Amino acid sequence: MTKSSRITLSVLATAILASMATLAVVHARHTPDDAPPTPALKVKDSQGTVVGSYRIPSDSQIAALPDGKEILYGKRLLNETARLLPTHVGDGLNCNSCHLAEGKLGAAGPYINAYNTYPTFKSRAGRKVSLTERINGCFQRSMNGVPLAPDSREMLAMKAYMKWLAQGVPTGDKVDVVNAGKIDTSLVPDPVRGKQIYGEQCASCHGDSGEGMKDQFGDYIFPPLWGNDSYNIGAGMARTYKAAAFIKYNMPLAAGRNKPLGQGGVLTDQDAVDVAQYFTHQPRPDFPGKINDWKNQKKPKDARY
Amino acid sequence: MQKLKVVLLASLALLAIVFLVAISTPYWFARKHDAVVDIHNPALIKKGAYLAYAADCAACHTAPHGRPFAGGLAMQTPMGTIYSTNITPDKKTGIGNYSYGDFERAVRRGVRPDGAALYPAMPYVSYAVVRDQDVKALYAYFMSSIKPVEQRNKPTTMPWPLSMRWPMALWQLMYARPRAFVPNKAQSPEVQRGAYLVEGLEHCGACHTPRGIAFQEKALHDTSSGVYLSGSALEGWYAKDLRNEGLGLAGWSDHEIVDFLATGRTDRTAAFGSMAEVISHSTQHLSDADLQAIAHYLKQLPARDGQSPHPILGVDTTTAKLRAGDYRASGATEYVEHCSECHRLDGRGAPRVFPALAGNSIVSAEDPSSLIQVTLAGGGMAKTPHDRMAFVMPGFKQLKNRDIADILNFIRNGWGNRGSQVKARDVARMRQLIDHEPLNYVPEAHND
Numbered sequence: 001m002t003k004s005s006r007i008t009l010s011v012l013a014t015a016i017l018a019s020m021a022t023l024a025v026v027h028a029r030h031t032p033d034d035a036p037p038t039p040a041l042k043v044k045d046s047q048g049t050v051v052g053s054y055r056i057p058s059d060s061q062i063a064a065l066p067d068g069k070e071i072l073y074g075k076r077l078l079n080e081t082a083r084l085l086p087t088h089v090g091d092g093l094n095c096n097s098c099h100l101a102e103g104k105l106g107a108a109g110p111y112i113n114a115y116n117t118y119p120t121f122k123s124r125a126g127r128k129v130s131l132t133e134r135i136n137g138c139f140q141r142s143m144n145g146v147p148l149a150p151d152s153r154e155m156l157a158m159k160a161y162m163k164w165l166a167q168g169v170p171t172g173d174k175v176d177v178v179n180a181g182k183i184d185t186s187l188v189p190d191p192v193r194g195k196q197i198y199g200e201q202c203a204s205c206h207g208d209s210g211e212g213m214k215d216q217f218g219d220y221i222f223p224p225l226w227g228n229d230s231y232n233i234g235a236g237m238a239r240t241y242k243a244a245a246f247i248k249y250n251m252p253l254a255a256g257r258n259k260p261l262g263q264g265g266v267l268t269d270q271d272a273v274d275v276a277q278y279f280t281h282q283p284r285p286d287f288p289g290k291i292n293d294w295k296n297q298k299k300p301k302d303a304r305y
Numbered sequence: 306m307q308k309l310k311v312v313l314l315a316s317l318a319l320l321a322i323v324f325l326v327a328i329s330t331p332y333w334f335a336r337k338h339d340a341v342v343d344i345h346n347p348a349l350i351k352k353g354a355y356l357a358y359a360a361d362c363a364a365c366h367t368a369p370h371g372r373p374f375a376g377g378l379a380m381q382t383p384m385g386t387i388y389s390t391n392i393t394p395d396k397k398t399g400i401g402n403y404s405y406g407d408f409e410r411a412v413r414r415g416v417r418p419d420g421a422a423l424y425p426a427m428p429y430v431s432y433a434v435v436r437d438q439d440v441k442a443l444y445a446y447f448m449s450s451i452k453p454v455e456q457r458n459k460p461t462t463m464p465w466p467l468s469m470r471w472p473m474a475l476w477q478l479m480y481a482r483p484r485a486f487v488p489n490k491a492q493s494p495e496v497q498r499g500a501y502l503v504e505g506l507e508h509c510g511a512c513h514t515p516r517g518i519a520f521q522e523k524a525l526h527d528t529s530s531g532v533y534l535s536g537s538a539l540e541g542w543y544a545k546d547l548r549n550e551g552l553g554l555a556g557w558s559d560h561e562i563v564d565f566l567a568t569g570r571t572d573r574t575a576a577f578g579s580m581a582e583v584i585s586h587s588t589q590h591l592s593d594a595d596l597q598a599i600a601h602y603l604k605q606l607p608a609r610d611g612q613s614p615h616p617i618l619g620v621d622t623t624t625a626k627l628r629a630g631d632y633r634a635s636g637a638t639e640y641v642e643h644c645s646e647c648h649r650l651d652g653r654g655a656p657r658v659f660p661a662l663a664g665n666s667i668v669s670a671e672d673p674s675s676l677i678q679v680t681l682a683g684g685g686m687a688k689t690p691h692d693r694m695a696f697v698m699p700g701f702k703q704l705k706n707r708d709i710a711d712i713l714n715f716i717r718n719g720w721g722n723r724g725s726q727v728k729a730r731d732v733a734r735m736r737q738l739i740d741h742e743p744l745n746y747v748p749e750a751h752n753d
Contacts, residue, residue: 033733034706059642060708063632076630079641102642204694205658213655221655254647254659254696257683261646262699 042176043169054175056104056112057167067160074161075102077154078111081143083219085154090144091285092212092220092229095158098142098237100250101260103165107181107249108263113174115159115166123297131159141234144285181249184269185241185301194278197271201252202279210282226282234287239302240277248272280304327474331410331420334478339406340437344445353446356439359506359595360432361587364579365389368745374447375399375454377746380426381540385463386743387426395453408444415473415481422473425481430522431508434486439506459746480521487526492605499602500526502595503534507587510534512544512579531609536672541738542578543674545666550608552666556616562600566591569687569695572656574665577684577698578675584687618664619721624651636715639708643701644716652720658696663720673727676713677735702739706732 043052059075062068077084079102081094096102103111118131129137132155136147148155169175199208205222206212212224224230236242248271249264256262267275290305331337343349357363366389368377376391393399400408407418415422415429423429461468486505488497503509504526514522515537524533535553536546546553554562561571566588569576576584588596608614623634627650632638641650648654652663662668667675678684683700701709706729713732717724 033736035703038703058708059638063638072630072632080628096646101646200693204692205655215649215651215653215655217651221649222658252694254698257685257697257700259699260643260701260703262683262697 043173044176045173051173052169054112054167054169057165059102062164065164067164070157070160071164073153074157074159077158078102078161080219083217085145085148088139088143088145088148088154090146091224091231093143093223093231095138095143097220097223098246100263103162105250105260105263106177107179108246109179110177111162111165112177113166113169113179115162116169116171116173124293126294126296131162135159138235140289141287142231142237144230144232144235144287180242180245183241183245183248183272187270187273189240189273189277190270191274191278191281194274194276197267197275198278201266202275205252210279225279226284228285230284232285232287233304234290234293238280238284238304239300240273240280241300241302243276243280244269244272247276323475324471326478327471328420330422330474330478331416334474335410335414335416335483337404337406337410339404340409340441342405342441342444344448346445349442349445350450352439353442353444354450355590356443356506357446358587358590359502360435360443361507361583362392364582364586365426366392367586368747371745371747372452372454372456374451375456376458377456377748379743379745381738381741381743382424382426382463384467385461387424387461387463388459388746389426390458391454391456392447393451393454393456394448395455398455398457399453400447401453403448405441405444408447409440412440412443414483415477421470422477424473425476425520428508428511430481430525431505431511433481433484434501434505434525436486456748462743476519476521480519484525493601495598496602496605498595499598499600502591502599503602507599509547512539512542512583513537513547527606531607531612534603534606535609536670538672538674540579541674541678541735542580543667543670543672543676544580545670545675547603548606548608548612549604550612550614551617552670553608553612554603555608555614556618556664556666557604559597559600559604562603563593563596566596566599567593568689568691570657570660570692573654573661574667575657575660575686575696577679577686581685581687584689589687589689589691616664617669617723619723621652621663621720623663623719623721627651634715634719636708636711636713639704639712640715640719643704644712647698648716652716657692662716663722665722669717669722669724671725673713673717673724673731674735676717677709677727677732678739680709680713681732681735682739702736706730706736 038055040053040055042050043054045051062071062075065071078095078099082089082092098109099111100108103109114131114134118134119128121127122129132150135155135158139145139147202225206225207222210225210227210230212220212229213222215221231237237246248267248269251264252266254262255264255266294303363374365378365380366374366376368389371377374391374393376389378389380387380389391399394401396402403411403418410416411423411429413429413433413435415425415427417423486501489500492500510522510525510533513534513536514524515532515535517523524530527533531548534547537544549555564571565574565576566584568589569581569584626634627637627641627645632641647659648662649659653661670676679698680701682702683698685697686695688695709732710727710729713727716722717727
């Protein structure tokens, strides 16, 4: 081989190697290509000692279970309460209007610990309350309606869903998830500012007059925030700081990419307290049972009566 | 041996000739044409500012959180990342030293003042038809009204030999020949204006026209093949068919197209991904007359052979099933769990808040890229003054590929939609693409 052809060959070889290296670089960028397993949450006993772990189950597991039909019915009742239980619901809401993402979301009233923590002492009632009573509490206040019979098919189905969601966590133990996020309750609400925030951050969905928005069947897409179809003054959500804690972490929906409902993370504590004060104090149904609340316990400062 | 030597020398000589042809194109194929432009003429500047919106310069030349027109936006190509360049009139790092001829040649021919060829990520193939008067207005605007920013351009990450630019000149010889806008005299002046905007400054075809093996757009204006604006995939998004046919714009009224381009949404759908940026940076700033012209132009693009000129929508049996609690269809349970809170059991979403999935051509598009990407990574609506809030679709990376594929097949065939099957491995592939999205280059802000 002459010198020049050797040079040519080596040039060619280098070029080929370089292109191969390029291809290698392009292909070496490998990362796992499926989702990681659902993250495990700690399970703690009443002393706070970690005693196990818990993963939020996926609905796709329900159908194969022996009581799958009942669990699924419970899930539907929680999702579509106003439509499926019209004689028990007096407003336009569903349970999951407040217990977002089928009660699987921390800081949005998850049902995760419902089955394993009741019966438990409640200061509003001033005594131990069962899960059935707690659910019926929401029926009478948040749903402005009438309670379900404790052994009705509907009540049992809702409880079956909550039991399934608890995934066998024993009574008394708790999954490490919060029911409500933190809010600074020393803040003084400014409803005038709240009204303005409402217009900017809420009215697109809940309506300029808090009237919500309905679908083709007349069911609410966005629940009303005040008026006859909203919850009554006996509901936890009627209280400024409870509502503010919900709103800060959960409203508006569809505001960010990294949470399952894109929820929250937009308002400061002050914003949340202001807007909560504004809309909770708009006209809404009264609650006749209010005379029995906090009879022997200290009333919270944001109680409505 | 002697033979081998001859062959090698001949190929070297050929390579040398090709190389010389390529590097000499700026002297014979894409020559500079200088002209005097009064860059302080207020009317010209005003026109240039409007045209800069139409040309969507900011979408690429302003990186998120970056300074206006200082470049740095990363664009992913199979060979590496390209960063957009600084087009502020800064003398050291921007285009401050460009004569009108330099500017015109970069915009319409894709050639830098030093003679190097630009990558067609800069849509000079479309800009080629922009009229002289309009290029002059753009020049006046950029040279006199944009604040100079000193920010060095970031080199591409393409490895050698792919980083060499001279082969691009050969590409330009093939696919970026000089041309002018040819109005169809049979059409109304309004439709002609629409065509001029769509083919040129707005370069809708850069994303919406399919590309050939050499990455060239298969058509640059409407031809009998009907391939122009018939839909194309780019960086993991599918920019859908815009012709007046079934999965294109047949189901859209002129009013809806105008509403979509002006506000980023209609009662039924919302822009996401790169289209949301096109709307934010460009079309929302266009005059109503220009948007009408675009809509009228698009609506008269005839359906291709074999394509229905009417919207395709079958009978909806899904809504009744889901409302009755029948979740037996594959993917139905997962849809109800993860998506129905917003998109609803009837697949209709909520007007101007959550797009409808029923009868939505993005959902049943033959190429499911956009569908997979928006589900995995989420998407954000364009922010325009028309609506108080711009909503965001959360990403569902936490769901398994199999579940996402099931959900997507469910919505592709629910409510009367008809779509081909998405496979779990299509979702896996998109996951890779999203994970490797390059970062934009935005240096620390200068103190000034």
